[in-house]
Amino acid sequence: MLQGYASRILTINLQNKKIIEEELEEAWCKSYVGGKGFAAKILLERSEKGVDPLSEGNLLIFAVGPMNASLVPGSNRLGAFFKSPLTGIWGESYCGGQIATQFKRAGFDVVVISGRSDEPVYLLIDDGKVSIKNADHLWGKDSFETQDIIIKDHGSDFQVAAIGPAGENLVKFACVDHAKGRQFGRCGVGAIMGSKKLKAIAVRGSRKYEPADIKAVEKVRNKVLTEVKEKQKALSTYGTPAILPVVNEAGALPAYYWSGKPFDDYEKISPELLKSKYYKSRRSCYGCSVACCQISELQGETHLKSEGPEYETLYAFGSLCGITELSWVIKLNDVCDKLGLDTITAGNVVGFAMECYRRGILSKEDLDGLELKFGDAQSALDLVVKMAYRKGVGAVLAEGVRGAARIIGRGAEEFAVHVKGLEPPGYDPRALKGMALAYAVSVRGACHLRHMAYRPNLVGKHPFRPEIKVNRFSYEDQPQIVKELEDFYTLVDSMIYCHFLCLPVAGPILWDEMLGAFNGVTGLNMGMDAFKECAVRINNLIRLYNLREGAPPDTQYPKVWLTQPLKRKGAEGEVISEEKLQEMLKEYYRLRGWSDQGIPTEQTTKS
Ligand code: SF4
Known part of the structure; x- marks a missing residue:
């Protein structure tokens, strides 16, 4: 088996309490990389078409990738994947902190949770050993109290993620909190845990992962450690609010x-x-x-x-x-x-x-x-x-x-503003035309993280070739930029890295570093074209999944953005032209090799 993987998939049915372990196929690693890629394959192949997201039939998948628990800074995200109760389509959400590292050290790449428990429970995953514990005493508690109690009972080396009352009450946008402040935030994963009567998961592990080529991994690590001092300085100083003045000045x-x-x-x-x-x-x-x-x-x-x-x-x-x-x-x-x-x-x-x-x-x-x-x-x-x-x-x-x-x-x-049921983040697409397309095609609805298209639009530079200028008011060139960004972040979410260390234009982790680290950790000698093909393959799978689940068309767009011009300095009078949006979609589908209706063709899905 390749290095960088735990090589095990764990399936837990909360209904009949069956716990099954299976081996991860090596072919999956070469085709789907990890994290999001593995989840896309599992959700499309193993979940029932049209399943009610809050029923026992919905699958809740937690997954890590080959980079987790490695030496490279930022490789600390745990992904959650599911059919969203908020949108009815593909849902994904990632959480930083310490939990992904313990999850991987506990010895699993993927945990698939199905069924619904009759009574409240939490999962304890302790170095490969899994138990389903009664959570009657935790039900009704908030997510912080829940974490405190589990840590008190089992030890502070456990990392815990828990739902609060919103998840228990099946609020469609309930999240899951970890370490009192980090969340699996979007798409309602907390409601899915609530519907399964799963109050929390707690993990710890001790397994170590040696990279196949330590020098290759150290090269990426050292580059990241050197460059973040300057490139991520504003983030260190102000946190993510650092971007507020830039967004405000752009009228966005x-x-x-x-x-x-x-x-x-x-x-x-x-x-x-x-x-x-x-x-x-x-x-x-x-x-x-x-x-x-x-x-x-x-x-x-x-x-x-x-x-x-x-x-x-x-x-x-x-x-x-x-x-x-x-x-x-x-x-x-x-x-x-x-x-x-x-x-x-x-x-x-x-x-x-x-x-x-x-x-x-x-x-x-x-x-x-x-x-x-x-x-x-x-x-x-x-x-x-x-x-x-x-x-x-x-x-x-x-x-x-x-x-x-x-x-x-x-x-x-x-005047309700959402795309495919997901409410947008803080980047008005009327002022950033790349975001207009990105919101329309993003796999989970109005999302900023599956492409981060706001950044190249705000700084006016191509995300990977900064010598090329980007005009945020122009509809041209945006389809190519959005597609490349989506492919890049599909791999970021499969490896799985923190997006803030893989910033468009700035990096420090961009295409070369990502592939270098992947090959260094796994021992593969994959070329860039084959690596990018993995992203295309994963995106096609998710598109097929969303079409299967009846996703609304990409053209179903908030009226406000199409009809109400901005009255802000920096983007005065800007609105999204419906005609131009259609043109961007057409070009985007062409670049993806999809039909004019945005359906992956046999040709594009056969690889
Ligand atoms: S940049 Fe921030 S969010 Fe990302 S891994 Fe570092 S501390 Fe966590």
Whole structure:
């Protein structure tokens, strides 16, 4: 077997408590690399077509890749893959911290969880030994308390990921928290754990992995360690909020739901203010010297210490909801983490409800007495708690923006912003045309991480050939850029690396480093063309999976983005042309070798 792999797939059925181990086929490593690639193969081949995401038939897959537990900084992500209850299509979510390393050391590449337990349980994976433990005493606890109890019972060398009440209550955008501040955030993986009555997983292991060619791996490691000091400096200093001024200046910061207006109080949520007033320390994921995870502290009556907020939370609860006090954003972030809610979707849902209230579509009575005006942080917090427990109007909003808009009716669907059911991150595509295409074709809906197309659009340079300029207002060249970015990040998510060490334009891990590390770890001598073919193969599999599960067409797009011009400096008057979007899609399909309708052909899927 190749080096860099544990070579084992574990299948756990929570219904009949059967635990089966199987050997990982070497051919898979050469064709699908790891992580996301393995999950795509398993989900397409082993899951039932049309399965209800919250039924016992849905598979929940956790997977690592060949880079995890290696010497290369950033190789510390654990991936979760599933059919999303929020979107009804492919769902994926990744978590940093320490858990991926312990998972791999415990001796597995992939864990596939099926069935539904009759009583609450948690999984204990201890150096290859797996047990299903009763979790009656944990059910109802928040995700932080749950982790504390499991660690107290089993030891601090276990790494734990747990759901909070939102997951138990099947909130469609429930997340899973690890290490009190790192999450499997998007697409509702917490609800899937809740539907299986799986409160948490705890892992530890001691297995070591020797790379086939230590010199090749050290070469990549040393390059990364040298370059991050400069290239990731802003990330180390401010965390992900470092990007806020750049997005704001480009007129791409969404505000007051997706109104197109500027966020006048930008200075009040700036990264400089966050750092000077609230950041107290920072921490790191396994083996990473960037240490971008900022720990904020609130003093006084509501004293709290919590990781974040990340840029996406800052935008979702800050500018999108019109909230101007950082202390409230920190509080909302902390509450979401404990209750187990994805902050991007939660902020979008609150912003959407605020817009419904502004338009008179939702009244104070509909909102259980809340006067939900933009900027009202206390009401936003009350709504978040209602969503997590599905109380009152929270039961409607717990369905996410698409689901809530359908229930609310009265024209709410006209201004609901989502792509294929997933609420967007903080990059307005009207100001960044590459994002317009990327949101349309991304495998999990309106996602920023499957391509990171906002970066080359913001810095004006090609992600891999920086001598080529990128015009963020131009629709030309975007299909080629988005396709190459998608292929690149498909491999990043299969290896599995942290995206912040694989930044478009900056790196330090780009194509050559990634292939060098892959060959160094595994002992393969794969060429670049064959490596890139793996990405194409994985993307085709996921496209086929999404088509099989009835994904909406890529042309089904938020009306607001197509019809409401921006009123912001930096992108004044910008809107997405429907005709140009269609043209970009056509070109993108051509580059992928798909039909005009975006269907992979026999020719493209035979390799
Ligand atoms: S860059 Fe930040 S998120 Fe990524 S591995 Fe390092 S500390 Fe973790």
